[in-house]
Amino acid sequence: MLPIIFVLPLLQLVILSNAATFEVQHIKFGFIDNDHSVSSRALIEKFQASTYFDVFTNFPSNSQASKAMLKGEIDVVLDIPQFFERDLQKEKQNHVGVTINAIDGAAAGVENVYITQIIQNYNQHLKVDLQQISDQKTQAIRIETIPLFWYNETLNYKTFMVPGILVLLVSMITLFLSGMNIVREKEIGTLEQINVTPIKKSQFIIGKLFPFWVIGMGLLTVGLLLAKVIFDVPMLGSLVLMYAYTSIYILVILGIGLFISNFTDTQQQAMFIAWFFVVIFILMSGLFTPIESMPPWAQLVTEFNPIKYYVEVMRMVMLKGSGFLDILPLLIKTLLYAIVMNGLAVWSYKKTT
Amino acid sequence: MGITVRNISKTYKNVKALQDISFAVKPAEIFGLIGPDGAGKTTLFRILTTLLFADEGKATVAGYDVVTAYKDIRKSVGYMPGKFSLYHDLTVEENLNFFATIFGTTIEENYELIEDIYVQIAPFKNRRAGKLSGGMKQKLALCCALIHKPKVLFLDEPTTGVDPVSRKEFWEMLKRLQEKEITILVSTPYMDEAALCDRIALIQAGKILQIDTPEAIVRHYPKQIYNVGASNMYALINSLKAYEHKHSVYPFGEFVHYTDRRSNFNPEDLRRYLESQDLRQLAIEATAATIEDTFMELAK
Numbered sequence: 128m129l130p131i132i133f134v135l136p137l138l139q140l141v142i143l144s145n146a147a148t149f150e151v152q153h154i155k156f157g158f159i160d161n162d163h164s165v166s167s168r169a170l171i172e173k174f175q176a177s178t179y180f181d182v183f184t185n186f187p188s189n190s191q192a193s194k195a196m197l198k199g200e201i202d203v204v205l206d207i208p209q210f211f212e213r214d215l216q217k218e219k220q221n222h223v224g225v226t227i228n229a230i231d232g233a234a235a236g237v238e239n240v241y242i243t244q245i246i247q248n249y250n251q252h253l254k255v256d257l258q259q260i261s262d263q264k265t266q267a268i269r270i271e272t273i274p275l276f277w278y279n280e281t282l283n284y285k286t287f288m289v290p291g292i293l294v295l296l297v298s299m300i301t302l303f304l305s306g307m308n309i310v311r312e313k314e315i316g317t318l319e320q321i322n323v324t325p326i327k328k329s330q331f332i333i334g335k336l337f338p339f340w341v342i343g344m345g346l347l348t349v350g351l352l353l354a355k356v357i358f359d360v361p362m363l364g365s366l367v368l369m370y371a372y373t374s375i376y377i378l379v380i381l382g383i384g385l386f387i388s389n390f391t392d393t394q395q396q397a398m399f400i401a402w403f404f405v406v407i408f409i410l411m412s413g414l415f416t417p418i419e420s421m422p423p424w425a426q427l428v429t430e431f432n433p434i435k436y437y438v439e440v441m442r443m444v445m446l447k448g449s450g451f452l453d454i455l456p457l458l459i460k461t462l463l464y465a466i467v468m469n470g471l472a473v474w475s476y477k478k479t480t
Numbered sequence: 481m482g483i484t485v486r487n488i489s490k491t492y493k494n495v496k497a498l499q500d501i502s503f504a505v506k507p508a509e510i511f512g513l514i515g516p517d518g519a520g521k522t523t524l525f526r527i528l529t530t531l532l533f534a535d536e537g538k539a540t541v542a543g544y545d546v547v548t549a550y551k552d553i554r555k556s557v558g559y560m561p562g563k564f565s566l567y568h569d570l571t572v573e574e575n576l577n578f579f580a581t582i583f584g585t586t587i588e589e590n591y592e593l594i595e596d597i598y599v600q601i602a603p604f605k606n607r608r609a610g611k612l613s614g615g616m617k618q619k620l621a622l623c624c625a626l627i628h629k630p631k632v633l634f635l636d637e638p639t640t641g642v643d644p645v646s647r648k649e650f651w652e653m654l655k656r657l658q659e660k661e662i663t664i665l666v667s668t669p670y671m672d673e674a675a676l677c678d679r680i681a682l683i684q685a686g687k688i689l690q691i692d693t694p695e696a697i698v699r700h701y702p703k704q705i706y707n708v709g710a711s712n713m714y715a716l717i718n719s720l721k722a723y724e725h726k727h728s729v730y731p732f733g734e735f736v737h738y739t740d741r742r743s744n745f746n747p748e749d750l751r752r753y754l755e756s757q758d759l760r761q762l763a764i765e766a767t768a769a770t771i772e773d774t775f776m777e778l779a780k
Contacts, residue, residue, distance in 0.1 A: 318565075
């Protein structure tokens with residue numbers, strides 16, 4: 128059992144951190160060049176130079192491009208109109224058609240940004256070229272925006288995914304194990320034997336939950352090691368703070384697990400309920416979708432999501448180097464949560480039925 | 481200091497599990513609860529071991545009230561549930577150590593009490609409890625229930641699913657425990673084990689039918705029982721059930737136990753009747769009543 132508890136989550140960490148990426152790569156690109164001019168070829172070359180676009184197919188007509196997109200052979204079609212170069216020089220502006228396969232909305236959004244960037248870039252160079260040719264009098268004022276991404280300068284998605292996925296693993300394993308543990312005793316019948324003994328409620332519960340607390344801390348340790356060794360995630364904040372927060376956070380999860388096991392009779396039921404909560408907690412944790420973009424009622428619900436706090440704290444401490452005072456509000460909320468959850472769990476656990 | 485049960489009733493939703501049960505068990509007595517599955521035996525055990533509250537009535541175990549002094553009861557009773565409920569993934573020795581520890585004692589302290597039983601499972605002490613045979617599991621469970629030297633021992637169907645040799649050994653162990661001043665309340669669906677108890681209560685559908693020593697219960701049986709045998713068992717039972725003077729007809733081993741309604745019953749009348757029904761190799765002889773007969777009669 129112990130190898131399963133440790134090996135599987137860590138495999139998940141390695142696989143998910145590499146796979147759960149928001150970058151869109153290998154975009155299958157098709158184009159319809161109705162102009163066949165120097166300018167149109169220059170534009171297509173810009174796309175070819177980008178590392179995000181693959182598979183360049185030249186379609187003779189719009190309908191063939193549509194068919195190819197229907198079959199899924201291409202994701203993006205760039206339609207360059209006839210007399211592209213001529214109109215550009217004459218009227219100083221022109222339009223190109225861009226069709227994006229938006230079955231995956233998130234990917235389509237990202238692709239749109241890439242394409243816009245490339246075309247803008249092309250535009251700017253074009254302006255300079257055109258101006259040099261025509262007249263030197265009006266010098267264009269070029270305003271360039273240079274984005275600066277703080278705490279994650281290269282926008283490396285692994286840097287923010289690894290702490291989040293680590294959080295998920297610690298939470299899921301401890302919740303499932305603790306949720307099913309006491310139910311298992313009910314199922315086997317050992318709970319009945321234990322209940323007849325003079326052992327105290329608190330002794331029994333601490334005895335049952337402490338091992339999972341240790342396992343949770345162990346998972347965190349191994350996960351952090353992997354994050355450093357494999358992904359080289361920056362760890363700016365103090366490790367002590369991370370461990371201190373985690374030690375309280377796991378109490379919340381264990382309380383939920385115990386609470387679930389008090390209200391179920393079989394491991395199957397416990398598993399089902401634990402899954403229900405885990406899925407909601409994960410999807411509303413801000414790990415995959417930003418909480419700010421959720422509707423107000425959903426944002427309110429996330430206030431009761433312990434995973435949200437943990438994701439936030441881990442990212443803050445690891446990437447931003449936040450100190451004790453920065454995470455204090457989150458710490459207090461988590462502590463309150465732990466007290467309430469464990470209080471409820473202990474109260475609802477009865478030795479007599 | 482044994483067990484007293486006064487007017488205990490318990491209802492689960494629509495099922496009356498126990499109805500107005502009263503009895504007393506004397507110290508160092510082996511008291512048997514005899515009844516079929518679903519009679520309410522386990523419910524009664526759960527009430528007496530403080531796992532369940534009765535709806536009505538009072539009960540004391542070892543002098544302690546089951547509701548107000550449940551903590552004292554938990555310290556001074558041993559309970560062996562019907563289902564094997566020790567940790568399957570702990571070894572024999574670990575299980576024993578574990579239970580000794582939660583009762584705040586050690587194996588060595590009360591070793592003399594479990595010695596007779598423990599020596600039989602000692603060769604397997606490093607084996608996991610889940611891998612033991614049925615009889616071994618029962619012995620281990622008994623050891624664990626005895627490790628804290630309880631005053632009262634509750635055994636809920638301890639021999640169900642155990643082979644006949646182990647069953648016999650098990651009852652011999654109970655007799656030895658009785659000599660050590662331990663009160664034993666044991667339930668069983670086996671009528672032959674009832675005869676080994678000091679006193680028994682016949683229980684069915686939540687009601688006690690009779691309480692007495694096994695001998696007295698048998699002696700009170702009102703009628704003379706006849707063993708009836710024939711070559712065709714099925715036809716024999718059907719014919720007997722169709723007989724106008726029959727009182728009761730139960731298959732019992734290779735014979736049928738038959739009682740007649742008339743006081744001046746002559747077995748020859750029955751023989752003539754059965755012969756007229758084309759039954760061969762007839763055997764009719766008087767026999768002594770057993771607890772099973774009494775139970776069937778009372779449960780009618």
